Amino acid sequence: MDVKSAFLNGFIEEEVYVIQPPGFESARFLDRVYKLRKALYGLKQAPRAWYARLKSFPLKSGFVMGSIDKTLFLLSHGGDTLIVQIYVDDIIFGGSSHALVSSFAEQMSREFEMSLIGELQFFLRLQIKQGLEGIFVHQAKYTRDILKKFNMDDSKPMTTPMSTNTALDADEDGEALTSVPDDDQAGHSVRGLCLCARYQASPRTSHRQAVKPIFRYLKFTPELGLWYSSGSSLSLRGFSDADHTGCRIDRKSTSGTCQLLGTSLISWSSRKQASIALSTTEAEYVAAASCCSQLLWMKATLSDFGLRFGKIPLLVDSTSAISVAKNPVLHSRTKHIDMRFHFLRDHYEKGDIDLIHVVSANQLADIFTKPLEFDAFTRLRGELGVEGVDNALIKGEIESQWTGLIALLV
Template identity: 80%
Template sequence: MGSVDKTLFLLSRGGDTLIVQIYVDDIIFGGSSHALVSSFAEQMNREFEMSLMAPQFFLGLQIKQALEGTFVHQAKYTRDILKKFNIGDSKPMTTPMSTNTVLDADEDGEAMDQKEFRGMIGSLLYLTATRPDIQFAVCLCACYQASPRTSHRQAVKRIFRYLKFTPELGLWFSLGSSLSLRGFSDADHAGCRIDRKSTSGTCQLLGTSLVSWSSRKQATISLSTTEAEYIAAASCCSQFLWMKATLSDFGLRFEKIPLLVDSTSAISLRTPVLHSRTKHIDVRFHFLRDHYEKGDIDLVHVAYENQLADIFTKPLEFGAFVRLRGELGVEGVDNALIKGEIENQWTGLIALLV
């Protein structure tokens, strides 16, 4: 049993490995040996009534395996929600949000049906499981679910119009990627028009594969860009600690994980020398210093144009948006599959318990 994730189970036998993940009454399992996987399937069939299927669909995710890696997408789900919310006749858009978009409470605007708006947001939130390119736009619009206005619906509708332009995009996980861990953190200082709170954007990559990301409004008001960037880095560090513990179940160990930040001022706060300038920052964020001193992470400066987390903090113009989207591994299904013939490197099955 995994030490962090209690629904994860691993079995090593000789040089082969079996991995089992349980989700409610579904099980997805795979291994490096056909014999090991078949033995597990037979044993489970003796104990439970199950139906087995190839891992092409799992919880709405479509999975395609190729020689060079695995492509995960939600193209069918995307088409379904476009049809559900009548986006078919709308003009496609090249980005999910315009750089000129300004969202606020819009108290004088025309109110819209709250149930419909929440349904749209809920559908989009599930799509962010494979579409990090819409994460920021969806999370920003989700802040107005309590009292949605027509202006908010227009912003959400633009996201759907972007999906109409890019329905086949998904995440590509390269097989040849090295097992090195790194992360990016960024912040948009005082970006919220209502309470002036900043937005933290973080992402973590295993080799070249994006495995975790977030776009979240900070809980406190930052007094400077440096403080906002520091808090975002602390959030990224927290995610690293969880990932380190989880990956240790697979026999992977990491030290001095590079955390790339584009603010030299925020990096300078890693030492307590500047205590007088940071004593107003909530003490819970200073654990970043502790883990830097322990060698768990290493704060590294990255140029602004190479900051991948920038896509999670603000709307971007088309060129920068497409470039960062590509560097995160968000690709079209055709581009992903031409990288190799469909061939499973691991034997995988999904078991549905009845």
């Protein structure tokens, strides 16, 4: 559901005055101002005031706020559960009881002016297809709109977004993109990908050329999305990898991490490290620390849904980095590592995570650190659960058939 005029619903605690707006002047009190009781759009207190008003309503109705995510509200009623997630003025909600869901919708409509959109199909430029076998999330419409906007809808498709030989730098002597012609606007997408985004402050013609293959890859794969199977196990695990000194300018490494719940990819990151790693071990160790941090946050967040986890597997393809985390004795390989990254070792000793070695060929996070050849790229992409819409639906039907067959056999 969507809240109409959301920011006008919030009551403000501070004293705020505004001049009499045109058309609402008082002929008797021309020298006076209005004191605000509610927020206005553009007022810095508006988002906070709206959230305070919105938060109080579900809490009065028996909901429990998420301990980590303060925009998550949960209600248990008998054996049923209702989950509500708020994003500014958009509210996504669902539950195990149709009566519970309908009751919540009616209560919210009485309290606020709402528009009940119905089953979730679009959200934040994401398209969602729901079924008994699972959920498929993709951006086919948005992809086509972007390609059309930048006049790349007739471009020749590419099978990967970037060549393995691509090496960008600041190109300070190159032609600056001060303005982009209407018939060739791809330069605006310099901010779109991790590597290209590093030069968005001062994009050059060479950066625009590097962005075009990304558009051509989107042309090749508009229907790809993430498949979340309803039959997937709820086991949390993470993968981390690093491209040591991958940046040709400052020689900093790139960390790549991803986290999966069962077979479903739910979080990922590709980020240049803040400091220069003096060894591959250090680069891998820093990446693993970043992945560990995300896993711990997700573990705490999922506890609000009643999911409890013991040791979370963190798969790393560097035996040296694993040894550093398991060995409390500092040696030459660790003395240069910033102490803030050693919380990885601390949480390993506490039993929060379990560091496991994985061969490089099976390191799923490798796809987030550097460009790959077509075969490796498509294999890892598939293992991360990225499917075409048709394949996902067929896969869901097969899983459903197997579930039914197993039930009959049992």
